[in-house]
Amino acid sequence: MFESSAQIRVRYSETDQMKVVYHGNYAQYFEAARAEAIRDMGFTYKEMEDIGIAMPIVELHTKFLRPALYDDLLTIKTQLRAMPKDHRIEFHHEVYNESGKLLTVGRIVLYFLDAKTMARTVMPEALKKHLEPFFTV
Amino acid sequence: MFESSAQIRVRYSETDQMKVVYHGNYAQYFEAARAEAIRDMGFTYKEMEDIGIAMPIVELHTKFLRPALYDDLLTIKTQLRAMPKDHRIEFHHEVYNESGKLLTVGRIVLYFLDAKTMARTVMPEALKKHLEPFFTV
Amino acid sequence: MFESSAQIRVRYSETDQMKVVYHGNYAQYFEAARAEAIRDMGFTYKEMEDIGIAMPIVELHTKFLRPALYDDLLTIKTQLRAMPKDHRIEFHHEVYNESGKLLTVGRIVLYFLDAKTMARTVMPEALKKHLEPFFTV
Amino acid sequence: MFESSAQIRVRYSETDQMKVVYHGNYAQYFEAARAEAIRDMGFTYKEMEDIGIAMPIVELHTKFLRPALYDDLLTIKTQLRAMPKDHRIEFHHEVYNESGKLLTVGRIVLYFLDAKTMARTVMPEALKKHLEPFFTV
Numbered sequence: 001m002f003e004s005s006a007q008i009r010v011r012y013s014e015t016d017q018m019k020v021v022y023h024g025n026y027a028q029y030f031e032a033a034r035a036e037a038i039r040d041m042g043f044t045y046k047e048m049e050d051i052g053i054a055m056p057i058v059e060l061h062t063k064f065l066r067p068a069l070y071d072d073l074l075t076i077k078t079q080l081r082a083m084p085k086d087h088r089i090e091f092h093h094e095v096y097n098e099s100g101k102l103l104t105v106g107r108i109v110l111y112f113l114d115a116k117t118m119a120r121t122v123m124p125e126a127l128k129k130h131l132e133p134f135f136t137v
Numbered sequence: 138m139f140e141s142s143a144q145i146r147v148r149y150s151e152t153d154q155m156k157v158v159y160h161g162n163y164a165q166y167f168e169a170a171r172a173e174a175i176r177d178m179g180f181t182y183k184e185m186e187d188i189g190i191a192m193p194i195v196e197l198h199t200k201f202l203r204p205a206l207y208d209d210l211l212t213i214k215t216q217l218r219a220m221p222k223d224h225r226i227e228f229h230h231e232v233y234n235e236s237g238k239l240l241t242v243g244r245i246v247l248y249f250l251d252a253k254t255m256a257r258t259v260m261p262e263a264l265k266k267h268l269e270p271f272f273t274v
Numbered sequence: 275m276f277e278s279s280a281q282i283r284v285r286y287s288e289t290d291q292m293k294v295v296y297h298g299n300y301a302q303y304f305e306a307a308r309a310e311a312i313r314d315m316g317f318t319y320k321e322m323e324d325i326g327i328a329m330p331i332v333e334l335h336t337k338f339l340r341p342a343l344y345d346d347l348l349t350i351k352t353q354l355r356a357m358p359k360d361h362r363i364e365f366h367h368e369v370y371n372e373s374g375k376l377l378t379v380g381r382i383v384l385y386f387l388d389a390k391t392m393a394r395t396v397m398p399e400a401l402k403k404h405l406e407p408f409f410t411v
Numbered sequence: 412m413f414e415s416s417a418q419i420r421v422r423y424s425e426t427d428q429m430k431v432v433y434h435g436n437y438a439q440y441f442e443a444a445r446a447e448a449i450r451d452m453g454f455t456y457k458e459m460e461d462i463g464i465a466m467p468i469v470e471l472h473t474k475f476l477r478p479a480l481y482d483d484l485l486t487i488k489t490q491l492r493a494m495p496k497d498h499r500i501e502f503h504h505e506v507y508n509e510s511g512k513l514l515t516v517g518r519i520v521l522y523f524l525d526a527k528t529m530a531r532t533v534m535p536e537a538l539k540k541h542l543e544p545f546f547t548v
Contacts, residue, residue: 059200183344
């Protein structure tokens with residue numbers, strides 16, 4: 001398994017009048033955390049696009065357990081639990097507050113697509129090599 | 138079943154550099170459509186808060202089938218497929234573009250909470266009366 | 275002068291924990307209203323991009339007089355007070371609530387750019403022809 | 412003068428189909444930078460609200476010189492150039508990219524308000540004491 005961790009400070013704009021983080025903003029937190037996870041893999045999502053690969057999100061599943069509050073320093077864990085076997089990659093996210101309480105869990109499925117043809121493709125070789133050590137017994 | 142329909146014009150701010158609507162923004166579309174659905178039920182979510190009921194989202198599930206583009210006039214269908222039996226209410230959303238293509242589907246679970254105590258409560262009686270005719274055989 | 279009007283319903287996501295519309299979201303309201311104004315001119319901003327013209331915002335000035343609230347149906351007036359003489363175009367926006375109270379005023383300066391070269395260009399001829407009658411004495 | 416600096420990584424959600432940061436998102440960057448500036452002053456905006464002071468934005472002026480791009484690590488300088496003399500406080504922001512290029516400048520005016528009565532008030536004494544050394548000759 002590959003695991004990575006990122007920190008995000010809740011912005012005022014991300015709260016709503018219920019005085020908590022608006023539920024729709026977690027997609028952005030997951031995405032920011034995923035960008036850091038890919039950076040920890042020795043790659044960046046920006047490079048992915050530069051070499052012609054797009055990674056659209058095809059599924060997003062989120063459970064909201066406890067609210068995040070303004071100015072909270074959140075820790076977001078990102079897990080890749082299995083090496084992708086085809087065009088499909090799945091990430092798990094967990095959001096914790098400073099007291100270590102689990103606030104939100106997310107599961108996101110993305111595809112590897114050729115950005116020009118929009119045909120399905122697979123994980124770039126360079127990224128695959130970087131990840132394989134995390135998935136060997 | 139109660140069904141309602143709302144239209145939303147895609148804003149420039151809602152696109153990302155993949156030149157499609159950013160996946161995280163559908164939560165906002167669903168919410169705007171849900172607000173119109175509740176208005177069609179003869180109530181408003183604003184009134185719900187005014188009488189002391191909060192409806193936090195506890196689950197959000199989304200599948201992204203096709204992209205929505207800038208300036209698309211989207212039609213969002215909102216369905217309440219069953220009368221809530223307790224503190225839990227579940228909505229289904231479908232997003233269509235002007236060609237009638239299904240772009241995105243969503244399933245959202247919310248709770249009825251007493252805004253002061255945060256204790257679970259049930260659907261307000263006035264709303265329940267309004268909805269019952271849609272669920273009688 | 276060319277004037278146009280658009281209506282926007284405040285979304286829950288657009289509020290913040292001060293229980294008003296987050297100030298940063300007015301840029302999106304202005305932009306949505308501007309898109310409707312351009313549509314009223316017999317053109318769309320989408321077509322502008324299709325014919326290779328980009329219109330980046332270079333200045334944004336906003337004064338916030340009164341708050342907008344959740345579920346408010348806002349009316350946004352957009353004015354083009356003078357025909358652009360070069361690569362520069364300036365819009366004025368005013369946001370009103372349902373009681374007719376003026377909430378926010380904005381002034382936005384955009385450039386006409388050739389999307390490929392990023393060189394300054396001028397308003398497309400077709401749009402110019404459509405607008406001229408509004409500026410003749 | 413009081414000056415402070417904060418770093419922000421551009422999120423994918425913050426780009427638009429012009430492949431740059433959407434202009435409306437700078438308000439959020441400024442606000443996040445201002446929150447860090449207030450933290451550097453030995454206070455937090457959260458505490459400000461806790462002691463009953465609200466700081467609504469009443470003016471926002473922004474000039475966009477160069478675009479910020481996805482995954483850019485931006486440096487945002489926040490300056491308080493003069494001690495507030497009344498209910499009014501003014502911040503200046505400058506956004507730089509990793510090459511040290513100035514991308515955006517902002518000037519924001521906020522009021523100190525009593526959150527309960529919405530009457531104008533002044534900077535809390537504790538914050539004032541912390542800031543005074545920066546403004547003495």
